Amino acid sequence: MSTMNLTLLTDLYELTMMQGYFKNNKTETVIFDAFYRTNPSDNGYAIVAGLEQVIDYVKNLHFSMEDIDYLRSLSIFDEDFLAYLKDFRFTGDIFAVPEGSVVFPREPLVKVVAPIMEAQLIETAILNIINHQSLIATKAARVVYAAKGDGIMEFGLRRAQGPDAGIYGARAAVIGGCIGTSNVLAGQLFDVPVLGTHAHSWIMSFPDEYSAFKAYAKLYPEKCMLLVDTYDTLKSGVPNAIKIFDEMRANNIPMPYFGIRMDSGDLAYLSKKARKMLDDAGYYEAIISASSDLDEYLIDSLKTQRAAISSWGVGTNLITSKDCPAFGGVYKLAAIMNEKGEFIPKIKLSENTEKITNPGNKTIYRIYDKETGKIKADLISLVDDTFDEEKDLMIFDPIETWKKTKLKAGTYTLREMLVPIFQAGECVYESPKVMDIRSYCAKELDTLWDETKRLINPHKVYVDLSDRLYKMKSELLDQMSQAD
Amino acid sequence: MSTMNLTLLTDLYELTMMQGYFKNNKTETVIFDAFYRTNPSDNGYAIVAGLEQVIDYVKNLHFSMEDIDYLRSLSIFDEDFLAYLKDFRFTGDIFAVPEGSVVFPREPLVKVVAPIMEAQLIETAILNIINHQSLIATKAARVVYAAKGDGIMEFGLRRAQGPDAGIYGARAAVIGGCIGTSNVLAGQLFDVPVLGTHAHSWIMSFPDEYSAFKAYAKLYPEKCMLLVDTYDTLKSGVPNAIKIFDEMRANNIPMPYFGIRMDSGDLAYLSKKARKMLDDAGYYEAIISASSDLDEYLIDSLKTQRAAISSWGVGTNLITSKDCPAFGGVYKLAAIMNEKGEFIPKIKLSENTEKITNPGNKTIYRIYDKETGKIKADLISLVDDTFDEEKDLMIFDPIETWKKTKLKAGTYTLREMLVPIFQAGECVYESPKVMDIRSYCAKELDTLWDETKRLINPHKVYVDLSDRLYKMKSELLDQMSQAD
Incomplete structure (x- = not known):
């Protein structure tokens, strides 16, 4: 991505609006x-996740002559505006x-303070990347949570x-807690562990399963994971592996x-049977790995069933966040x-209260419980709000305002979440x-209660x-309803 | 994508298997x-869809010195194999x-005939791209079908x-029938129409809605689509537009x-009311366009409700194929x-009959009804199968084999679907x-009955x-069960 000029990775309306601001001399910040x-x-x-790619994108922003020529060819942009784009x-x-x-809903994850034309242009790419x-980092955190300490490998490239x-899905999956990815290019670009052994085609390319295993073990004795479900897991695969x-x-x-x-079949049943066969042969330390259309719910269910699996490859459902494939940032x-x-x-x-935006120049303060280090709440504030940890702090739900909590002085700490990037x-x-980032994310997850x-x-x-901020918002809403 | 070296866009196991084939002198085709x-x-x-990008990928396949160095750093590849990769x-x-x-399930969409190391390496990228x-071309065809001739605009970049x-989602969406995309970079790369006007931020950047509309209309009189739902669609937006x-x-x-x-609210109700207001003002030819979390089902429902909308912008649900975000190719x-x-x-x-693969060197013949030009069935065949349109052809379901159909000589035509690429x-x-490709796809869709x-x-x-082919498959299955 970083090698490609992504300046035109934007919706056309950002450019038609930009020209509109330009023509109307709108240069305000x-x-x-x-x-x-x-x-x-x-x-x-x-x-x-995605900030590093947002930074690359913003750093590289420029309209090449080719871009300008293309925009000219659309016959909607004037030469004065195109000349402006050149620089x-x-x-x-x-x-x-x-x-x-x-992070939590309604918090500004990225705040852009810039001349209107610049701020408008970068909307689409920022949203696309973030x-x-x-989305994928969040999904990965869920899958990793379900695995209760077992390693999750990101295996989804072919279905991304x-x-x-x-x-970038592999990157995000590692940030969310995966131990590595099968994606070699992601490994190269981001210096994250790459993982994988062989596929059914390896087994099928030999006269029989035993010869295929033997050739593989000879070559990779130090990391000898054998795929046992090409023909029959319990009758052929596991005995040949042993x-x-x-x-x-x-x-x-x-x-x-x-x-x-194991890449197919009833993983709960097969893993327990295979575990017994391996144990009976004295291979207590042999790992059983599984990878078959897994997601957090299936892993959770297999854990509950005490499946004898301690390593998980997760593909399609993680790399596409299958149950919810869009994050919905605006x-x-x-x-x-x-x-x-x-x-x-x-x-x-908006007619929907939750969809009314928060106005003004804002930041986020995270409130931690001083004793446990867990998050008590987040507070969206104006940048010139001041707080004193040595004083009591009253917080309240912005929609159900009767829900109030008083935080006693000395029992909480504050941390500002937005940091300067440009x-x-x-x-x-x-x-x-x-x-x-992955280590930091693991610490971040530790600031959540298990119930969350x-x-x-x-x-x-x-x-x-x-x-x-609440007062500012209420006053603006009042003004607008009076204008009605 | 085409500017980036994607040779390492592969699963690690493709490379460990490649080295395994290399070390075992496996060079067979x-x-x-x-x-x-x-x-x-x-x-x-x-x-x-995606063949053009597969071609670019295969043409550009080569391991750069940087790639070789990276693979060496993993400590699993030997120098002789790395030397082989260089060339x-x-x-x-x-x-x-x-x-x-x-196309239909189980048909080979791409067939690779190559030395085993080469064929193995390219698995992941081919699957990723295709x-x-x-996925997106198919989703687009569904959305376009629901719109019964209205134009569908692809608006999903920010949620892709x-x-x-x-x-590439925009590319596929246009192939599937969209009239264009908001994505300017896709427009530039693929020479497809780019579409879009302005967002709520345009309206909000002016003192009031009327001034915002006026400035926009002055600038773009030839394509004057005004976004009417920033404040109140029927009380403010539509009257100001009129x-x-x-x-x-x-x-x-x-x-x-x-x-x-319109980008929010009850589109059926609002569009009918707005239509009446526009008609009453004499603007019978004014277009009403909608874009609010649409998909094929919502468009179908709005059509059934006779919503007065004739132009549709479809974002998240199309660009992610939200209800089914993975295609599942193997x-x-x-x-x-x-x-x-x-x-x-x-x-x-496989224990699941549908998952047993079709063996051998195959191609696909499509059987058309000679009179209507509609597809009667597809026939996966061996490449050296011969058919004569002047003779009767008996076809049968490969699983429920008692389901047979006799096609009379002269009533059908055959077309081979696989064409040489490399x-x-x-x-x-x-x-x-x-x-x-979009025009070709529209003709292809005409070969389907409405019921399909x-x-x-x-x-x-x-x-x-x-x-x-059926006999070959049955014999192989018999052999394998005898080997049991």
Whole structure:
């Protein structure tokens, strides 16, 4: 992705609007927030991801001569506007929640503060990138949660929605907790572990299963995982695998990592039977790995059934987030700067209260319980709100406002979640390595109570508004209803 | 995508198997078939797409020094194998069903005939590309079908699973029948129409809705579609739009294409009310366009409710194929050449009869009714099967074999669906332009009966096996059960 000029990766209307702003001399600085309204898969939280690719995209933003020629060919853009595009660069500020963070609905994940033409252009690509990677990172966190400490391998490249979905999906899956991916290009690009052994075609290309296993074990004795379901798992696959392990043991070949993989059939039944056969042959340490249309629910069910599986390859359902394949992030105007340099808050109405946007120049404070380090609530605030951890803090639900909680001084700590990424067009943030984001994400997940992490009907973490933001929003709503 | 080296866009096991074949001197030519087992979204057919990108991928296949260094760093590949990769090129044959064709389960959509190492490597990328684009082209055909002749615009870039999913998803959506896309980069790359006007942020950036409309109409009088739901569709949006149209009419400004767009609310109710307001003002030709989480079912329902909408923007549900976000194509070994140059058929067993593969070197014949030009059935055959349209043809269901049909001589025609794409590593096929593929696809859809195109519970098109293929398969199954 980073090698391709993605400047035209935008909806046409961003460009027609840009020309409109240009023609109307609209150069004011505005604030746009990228946020989402509902956690995917009915989860209790989301994991935000994709910031590094957003940064690459913004850094590389420029209209090539080829791009300009193409836009000219559409016969809707004037030469003065095309001339403006020739020198176009992003000159604004961007703030964002770091990748791998736990986030909740309605929080600004990316905040763009820039001249309106620039802020408008980048809407589509920011949403595309953040929506995709946050979706897959969140799904991965769910699958990893279900596996209760077992390793999850991302195996979905062949079913991903195109090359990028495989590449950046693998990146996001590792951020969400997968131990690695089968995708070699993702391994190369992001320095994450790549995993995999052989397929049925390997077995079928030999005269019989035993010869195929033997050839494989000879070549890869140190990581000897044998696929046992090509012909008959219990009658042929597992006995042949044991024969191979016996030969290796007899020849004193070290076997630091070995076992079998099952890719079909009733995994609960087959894994228990295979476990017994391996144990009876003395291979207590042999790993049983499974990979057959798995998702978090199936893994949870297999765990409940005490399936003897300790390593899981998850493909289609993870890489497409099959039950919920879109994240639903939106990008909404929150304020416009007036001639005096003050931000005038803007609000988008909707008949659905939850869909009314939060106006103004905002940030997010996360409130932790001082004793446990767990998240108590998040507070969307105005940037010039001040809080004092040494004082009591009253928070309340912004829709059901009678739901109030008083946090006693000294029992909570605050952390601002939005950090500067671009300042006046210059990138001021260095993205961590993907494996470091993964570690950070694991720590982030530790700040959630188990009740919020469970797969079904999770406990909701409250996202409240600061007093001043709530008042600003109420006043704007009043004004608009009076104007009616 | 085409500018990036995608050679490592593969599962690690393809490379560990390749090294295994290399070390075991396995250089035999093999046949792999890429096919799928179930139509997505319970559809009656699929539209195959992605071949042009498969061709680009295969043409560009090569391991760069950087790739070799990366593979070396994994400590699982030996220097002799890495040296082999340095000069790696694809030298085999590929056959495929042309893009935009109507296809059915179990038919080989891509057939690779190549030395086993080459055929193995390209599995993952072929599946990734064909699975993605065929999924979206099929979904688009469903949405277009529901719109009964109205134009469908692809608007999903912001919700696509990464940049490629947006770019190649737009390509596939146009192949499946969309009239264009909002995605400017897709427009540039594939020379397809780009569409779009303005967003709520345009309206909100002006002091009021009327000024925003006025500025827009001044700039784009020839394509004046006004977004009417920012504040209140019927009380504010439509009256302001009519005011603008009145002013344009009064000033004799030509309005070749104008109307309103609705992006929220009850589209059936609002569109009928808006239609009446526009008609009462004399704007019978004003277009009403809608775009609000639409899919084929919602469009079908709105059509049934006689919603006054004639133009549709479809986003998330199309670009992710939300109800079924994976196509499920697989790539299976069908034959291995022996020392005499004969293909020895191979079969993959499964407890599920439908999952047993079809062995041998195959092709597909499509059987058309001579009178109507509609598809009667498809016949998966061996490449050396011969058929004579001047003779009666008996076909039968390969699972429920008592289901037989006799086609009388002269009442049917045959067409071979697989065409040569690569011969001995050279590309011998020129991909048509996307808009030409779109036209071809529309003709392909005309070869289906309406009963096969309906959205729910479509009539199944039979895919039968030729006599000789059926016999080969039965004999192989007998042999395997005797070996048990």
